[in-house]
Every structure is written in C-alpha cells, then in structure tokens.
Amino acid sequence: MRLPLSLLLVAVFSSIIAAAFQGQSNVVLVVFEDQVMLKTHSRFVDSLKAIGKTVEVKQANSESFDLRADGEYVYDSIVLLCPTATKMERKLSLDSLVRFVDAGHNLFVAAGHGYSDYTSKVASSIGVDLDYKRNKMTDHQQPFQSLDDGSHTIIRAGGLVQSKYLFGDENIKASDIVFSGPGATLFTDNELIDKVMWGSGSCYSTDDSRRPLSKIPRVAGAASVLAAALSTRTESRASYFGSIDTLSNDAFDKAGKKHEKALTSFLAWTVGHAGVLRTRNLVHSSIDDSGSLANEFRVKDTIKFSIDVQEWDGGKGVWSPYVADDMQVEFVMLDPWVRERLHYSGNENGTYTATIPVPDQIGVYKFNIQYFRPGLSPIVLMKVVPVRPYLHNEYERFIGMASPYYASSFSMLIGVFLLGLVILYGNKGEDGEHAKAD
Amino acid sequence: MSSPSPLHTQTQSSSGSIVHDVFHAYRLNVPASLQVIDAFLCYVLATGIIQLIYAMSVGSFPFNSFLAGFLSCVGVFVLTVSLRMQLSERNLKDPNNRWQGLSKKRAVADWLFCNFILHMAVLNFLG
Known part of the structure; x- marks a missing residue:
C-alpha cells in the first residue's frame, strides 16, 4: 500500500519540478x-x-x-x-x-x-x-x-x-x-x-x-x-x-x-522571447597550492574564476551560450580591488573565465558581476569569500636576508660561552700576578 | 715612559700621545681578566652597530629577526657590563659597595644564568 503512494508522490513532485x-x-x-x-x-x-x-x-x-x-x-x-x-x-x-x-x-x-x-x-x-x-x-x-x-x-x-x-x-x-x-x-x-x-x-x-x-x-x-x-x-x-x-x-x-x-x-x-540571460556554475579555485579549504583564499593567491552565462534561444527553445567580450568580474572589499575581464572559453555551456590576483590585504571580499545592457536581462551576482593571511608554517623556514641576525645571535651565544671559560679557568695566574702587584 | 720635559706642556702633547698614555695606563693598571671582558664588550658593540646599519640599509623585513639579533647584542652588553662591575677590584674596595659580601663565582654564575634566559628568548624570537 505504501509503495504506490510514494511512487505517486515522486510522480507529483517530478511534474512540479518539470513545470518549474x-x-x-x-x-x-x-x-x-x-x-x-x-x-x-x-x-x-x-x-x-x-x-x-x-x-x-x-x-x-x-x-x-x-x-x-x-x-x-x-x-x-x-x-x-x-x-x-x-x-x-x-x-x-x-x-x-x-x-x-x-x-x-x-x-x-x-x-x-x-x-x-x-x-x-x-x-x-x-x-x-x-x-x-x-x-x-x-x-x-x-x-x-x-x-x-x-x-x-x-x-x-x-x-x-x-x-x-x-x-x-x-x-x-x-x-x-x-x-x-x-x-x-x-x-x-x-x-x-x-x-x-x-x-x-x-x-x-x-x-x-x-x-x-x-x-x-x-x-x-x-x-x-x-x-x-x-x-x-x-x-x-x-x-x-x-x-x-x-x-x-x-x-x-x-x-x-x-x-x-x-x-x-x-x-x-x-514576453521573454529574446535577451533572457541566466548564470550557472559559479566556480572559483586557487591556482596556487595554498588552500585546504575550497572557499577560502590566501593573500597573493591567484584565483581561477569561471561562470556559465547562457541566453534563452526562443526559436529553438534551448539555452545557448551567450557570447560577448564586455563582461567583467570585480573582487570587492568596499572598493573593487581587482577588476578583470571575463573571457569566453568557446564551449557550449557558455563558460567565461577570469584570472584574479588576490591583493596583499586580508579581509572579507566578494566576487561581483554587475552586467546591465539594454535588451538583456541584468546579471547581478555576488559571492562572499574570505581572504586569510599566511599561516605560520607557510613562510620560508630560513630567510636569507636575516642571516646577519642569525650569525650575530649565535656569535653572542658562543662569545658568552667562551668568555665564561676564560673568566672561570683561563686567567688565574695573571690575576694572581696583579694581586701580588697590588 | 720618560717624564715629559717642561717644554712639552699640555698644549704641546698631541692627541695621539694622550690616547697612547691612556692606553698604556689601562694596560698597566687594569687586570687581564677585565681587559678580556672589555675586548668582548667592544666586539658586542661593533656587532650591534653593524646590524643596525644593515637593517637601515636593506629594510626591516624580517623584523623579528632583526629585533632578536640586535637585542641579543644589547642584552649581552648590559649583562657583561654588570659582570665587570662585580669583578672589578676597585669596586670591591669601596665600603659602600653592596656586592662586597658576594663571591666572584656567584657573580659569574648570575651572569651565565641571565645569559641563558636572554638567549632562550632570543632564539625563540629569531624565527
């Protein structure tokens, strides 16, 4: 009794989804x-x-x-x-x-x-x-x-x-x-x-x-x-x-x-026969091997950003790629820090890509696309992503520029050790002479 | 050293001979152990100044390393000057000297202990 009921529900839902x-x-x-x-x-x-x-x-x-x-x-x-x-x-x-x-x-x-x-x-x-x-x-x-x-x-x-x-x-x-x-x-x-x-x-x-x-x-x-x-x-x-x-x-x-x-x-x-745009598959990933987390970027990363932009083809009744050379994506934290052109990749999904260099500034950014053209439905798209600083283990272990500081610190250490030896063991005789002289 | 003739008064004696006199008196009067300490202090001072010049010329990029290197020089200099004050015979003769009851070995042990703490901090901070 239950199985037919659930089948009926599936049928109803699938028809609703199809209608949507x-x-x-x-x-x-x-x-x-x-x-x-x-x-x-x-x-x-x-x-x-x-x-x-x-x-x-x-x-x-x-x-x-x-x-x-x-x-x-x-x-x-x-x-x-x-x-x-x-x-x-x-x-x-x-x-x-x-x-x-x-x-x-x-x-x-x-x-x-x-x-x-x-x-x-x-x-x-x-x-x-x-x-x-x-x-x-x-x-x-x-x-x-x-x-x-x-x-x-x-x-x-x-x-x-x-x-x-x-x-x-x-x-x-x-x-x-x-x-x-x-x-x-x-x-x-x-x-x-x-x-x-x-x-x-x-x-x-x-x-x-x-x-x-x-x-x-x-x-x-x-x-x-x-x-x-x-x-x-x-x-x-x-x-x-x-x-x-x-x-x-x-x-x-x-x-x-x-x-x-x-x-x-x-x-x-x-009535929506021409100039209807939609976006799909917003994907962003780091080109550098920095992230264990997909939705987080590190300062000075390079992001590969891609999005599908499709146009309703009323004549055929299908979504076809929208081709343009004037779309751009911004990487915004209050102000746009980076503004890059979106390049059409030529595939049938209408995929546009951009390479975004992350600025050397931590904070909460968002990808922002605002595309308003007469006759086309507007594209307004935002996606928030955090940008984190370097983790402590992402720096170089030894920095070449700091080598004088390393050398000086260790020479101080060794110098103190040697001076200690000299004071404790090395100068008894001379001290004795001076004591006599005094 | 021959005593200066009446003709060679203060005005006649050149700065070179003053430095020479002072240095000679220093070699004669200061115990050898203190002279070793003084030489070491000069070395520490020079190292610190060199680091300062380096940081001013190439920038303060690994700033923690610079601070560690420079402050290790400053710290060692201060601690060693303290040690020299406790080891100096002249200071010990002073009746108001508050180190009089302490032995020289204890002064050296204090100095080593303080250096141990200083360098723990320095090596941690060096990066």
Missing part, C-alpha cells in the same frame, strides 16, 4: 478595448502565437480578470492594448498588476491619444510619466507622409537602442518606425527603466498642431520617450509604447515590414 523549469505558464492575456480592435490589431497579437505563446483575448468591458487560479498565476504575461478603456481599475487593479510583475511576470502597456487615467497609472507604475492626454507628438520636419492628414501628428521616431534583442535586428533605423500618440518622459527615481525609442530633434508635443506654439511644450526633441523598457530585479519585464494606432494591421501595411518587425520583436522581447 519550463516556466509556470505560457499563456499571454491580451486586453483589447472592443471587438473592433480584435480585427484591426490582429497581426500584432498573432505575432505572439508565432513564437509559441498561447494567447487569451479579453475585452476591457469583460466582467472579470482573474489573474490567479488556485493561488497561482494563470498568465505568463499581460498585454494591455486598451489605452482609453475606463473602469479597468476595479477589474484589474493597479496593485494586482504590480504584484503580477513583481512575481516575475511580464507586462506590455500601450498608450494612445486620449488615454485613460488607468493607462497613465499603469505607465507611471513602471516609471513612465505620460504627457497630457490631449497632446500628440508633432513633427513638421519629417511626418510620415503616407498616413499624414496634414496635421503632422504621425511622426517617425528619431532614435532607438540598436539591439537585436529589443527590435529583432540591429540594422533597423529609427526612421523606419512610425508613431502617433502622446509623448512621455521617465521618472528619475526608477533606475531600472531605459528609454529605448525617442523622438527626433524637431518633434514636440501639442494639442493643436496647426497653431503655433504659445507655451513651452512639456515634452520635446530627443528627450521625448516613445517607448521604454524595464527589466526588474525579479527577472520580469515591463514595456511601454505610446502609440496604439501604429500597432494596427493598417499601419503595418503602410509603414512597412521593418516597422512591423521592430514592434512585434519588442512585444516578443517583453
């Missing part, structure tokens, strides 16, 4: 404003299916958004394509969204002209400060001609982060991307969010592009954020894009393949 390794869920929740958008933005959402995600579509006026079932999150990611939807707060509260992201899940939020307070709050919770809802980014120098109605509010982006992880291709130019919507800035108190797409030098925000400006625009030029990406400390991601209108099938047709590829790649990046 594969990620809890592969389902993406996409929230649309209404039935119409389901059709007009189908290609953007279908790109998620192409990368193997299961898409669950809901409308903003749905009755409920249960993110959890049986205490676990049902969804892997949430895509909010409902910038003007109101009354969302009660169904999908900001608090629950923040907790969803904190728990390691991903969020994509799109804004648009006339966005709701809810969208503004979601954006500000990830560090994006939206411009006034009536404003639109305007660019009279380089509007997107084939969609322009004369208002010059459909603009081309002025710059973006050149990253194959974020936008699928390093060669995508900012002017390939078409934008229509409010500008934004980033809150300065969130150090994890990066602007990944920004306006050209001639763009600015205004509520009426046909009239000349009467006051200083709140957002203008390259400081205007069109898209932003947040990599959290829990290895989840949150992205913002300010233009729901140019995510439509119609805009994809008119703006071209590069526009479509960049924005669908940005969505794929958000």
Whole structure:
C-alpha cells in the first residue's frame, strides 16, 4: 500500500519540478478595448502565437480578470492594448498588476491619444510619466507622409537602442518606425527603466498642431520617450509604447515590414522571447597550492574564476551560450580591488573565465558581476569569500636576508660561552700576578 | 715612559700621545681578566652597530629577526657590563659597595644564568 503512494508522490513532485523549469505558464492575456480592435490589431497579437505563446483575448468591458487560479498565476504575461478603456481599475487593479510583475511576470502597456487615467497609472507604475492626454507628438520636419492628414501628428521616431534583442535586428533605423500618440518622459527615481525609442530633434508635443506654439511644450526633441523598457530585479519585464494606432494591421501595411518587425520583436522581447540571460556554475579555485579549504583564499593567491552565462534561444527553445567580450568580474572589499575581464572559453555551456590576483590585504571580499545592457536581462551576482593571511608554517623556514641576525645571535651565544671559560679557568695566574702587584 | 720635559706642556702633547698614555695606563693598571671582558664588550658593540646599519640599509623585513639579533647584542652588553662591575677590584674596595659580601663565582654564575634566559628568548624570537 505504501509503495504506490510514494511512487505517486515522486510522480507529483517530478511534474512540479518539470513545470518549474519550463516556466509556470505560457499563456499571454491580451486586453483589447472592443471587438473592433480584435480585427484591426490582429497581426500584432498573432505575432505572439508565432513564437509559441498561447494567447487569451479579453475585452476591457469583460466582467472579470482573474489573474490567479488556485493561488497561482494563470498568465505568463499581460498585454494591455486598451489605452482609453475606463473602469479597468476595479477589474484589474493597479496593485494586482504590480504584484503580477513583481512575481516575475511580464507586462506590455500601450498608450494612445486620449488615454485613460488607468493607462497613465499603469505607465507611471513602471516609471513612465505620460504627457497630457490631449497632446500628440508633432513633427513638421519629417511626418510620415503616407498616413499624414496634414496635421503632422504621425511622426517617425528619431532614435532607438540598436539591439537585436529589443527590435529583432540591429540594422533597423529609427526612421523606419512610425508613431502617433502622446509623448512621455521617465521618472528619475526608477533606475531600472531605459528609454529605448525617442523622438527626433524637431518633434514636440501639442494639442493643436496647426497653431503655433504659445507655451513651452512639456515634452520635446530627443528627450521625448516613445517607448521604454524595464527589466526588474525579479527577472520580469515591463514595456511601454505610446502609440496604439501604429500597432494596427493598417499601419503595418503602410509603414512597412521593418516597422512591423521592430514592434512585434519588442512585444516578443517583453514576453521573454529574446535577451533572457541566466548564470550557472559559479566556480572559483586557487591556482596556487595554498588552500585546504575550497572557499577560502590566501593573500597573493591567484584565483581561477569561471561562470556559465547562457541566453534563452526562443526559436529553438534551448539555452545557448551567450557570447560577448564586455563582461567583467570585480573582487570587492568596499572598493573593487581587482577588476578583470571575463573571457569566453568557446564551449557550449557558455563558460567565461577570469584570472584574479588576490591583493596583499586580508579581509572579507566578494566576487561581483554587475552586467546591465539594454535588451538583456541584468546579471547581478555576488559571492562572499574570505581572504586569510599566511599561516605560520607557510613562510620560508630560513630567510636569507636575516642571516646577519642569525650569525650575530649565535656569535653572542658562543662569545658568552667562551668568555665564561676564560673568566672561570683561563686567567688565574695573571690575576694572581696583579694581586701580588697590588 | 720618560717624564715629559717642561717644554712639552699640555698644549704641546698631541692627541695621539694622550690616547697612547691612556692606553698604556689601562694596560698597566687594569687586570687581564677585565681587559678580556672589555675586548668582548667592544666586539658586542661593533656587532650591534653593524646590524643596525644593515637593517637601515636593506629594510626591516624580517623584523623579528632583526629585533632578536640586535637585542641579543644589547642584552649581552648590559649583562657583561654588570659582570665587570662585580669583578672589578676597585669596586670591591669601596665600603659602600653592596656586592662586597658576594663571591666572584656567584657573580659569574648570575651572569651565565641571565645569559641563558636572554638567549632562550632570543632564539625563540629569531624565527
């Protein structure tokens, strides 16, 4: 009776472990404003299916958004394509969204002209400060001609982060991307969010592009954020894009393949398809034969440090080696005492190695890797190790430089011995003569 | 030594002849056993000075060895001077001398014992 029970337990545990390794869920929740958008933005959402995600579509006026079932999150990611939807707060509260992201899940939020307070709050919770809802980014120098109605509010982006992880291709130019919507800035108190797409030098925000400006625009030029990406400390991601209108099938047709590829790649990046790094097998050992203990080093040792850095290959569904030449490891005691480049060894585990000379200073050190690159999940890694002084039996027994001191000590010893002999036995006769003389 | 002529007053006598006089008087008046001790003291002093110069020129790296070597010289010098004071006849004639009741053999035994302790410490500290 007991054996089958334990077998059952083993089966249950192994399935739980397997589920944990594969990620809890592969389902993406996409929230649309209404039935119409389901059709007009189908290609953007279908790109998620192409990368193997299961898409669950809901409308903003749905009755409920249960993110959890049986205490676990049902969804892997949430895509909010409902910038003007109101009354969302009660169904999908900001608090629950923040907790969803904190728990390691991903969020994509799109804004648009006339966005709701809810969208503004979601954006500000990830560090994006939206411009006034009536404003639109305007660019009279380089509007997107084939969609322009004369208002010059459909603009081309002025710059973006050149990253194959974020936008699928390093060669995508900012002017390939078409934008229509409010500008934004980033809150300065969130150090994890990066602007990944920004306006050209001639763009600015205004509520009426046909009239000349009467006051200083709140957002203008390259400081205007069109898209932003947040990599959290829990290895989840949150992205913002300010233009729901140019995510439509119609805009994809008119703006071209590069526009479509960049924005669908940005969505794929958000749901964790590209640029996910992980580290494995942190190993450090002393090259010198100093240590009986593995996790302890002696001053002036040389440490061989190695770590595997792997990148999630969404296309094949495997972890492949991450290849870069700009990673470094620090050996820190308050300040970095040693900073060494990590060299890729070329093997299939993505092993990086570095040789670290331990300084001549005892104390508690730590290995420290801080690797932040746009489009890549951050690597923050610390490992504490003590550095001890030489043990008493690790010094040389005799030191050449001290030989005069050895010689002098022994000559004193011998001298005292000889003088003792002379005083006791050697000079009786002479003493006697002097005594007589006295 | 001939007595100096009236012409050779203090101003005329050169420093060389003073040293010579002093040395001659020393050889004449000081017992041979004390002279041996004095020679040994000179040797100890020279050894100590040489070590000091060596440490100042090459650095104090094995500092414990330097301290052991240098302090063994200092210690031996001090102990031997004490021994010389107890062995000197002139000191023994002094009625206020507090060593008067002690024998010379005891002084030598004390000296050897103190040297024994000193060198135990020195050899331990030498490294």
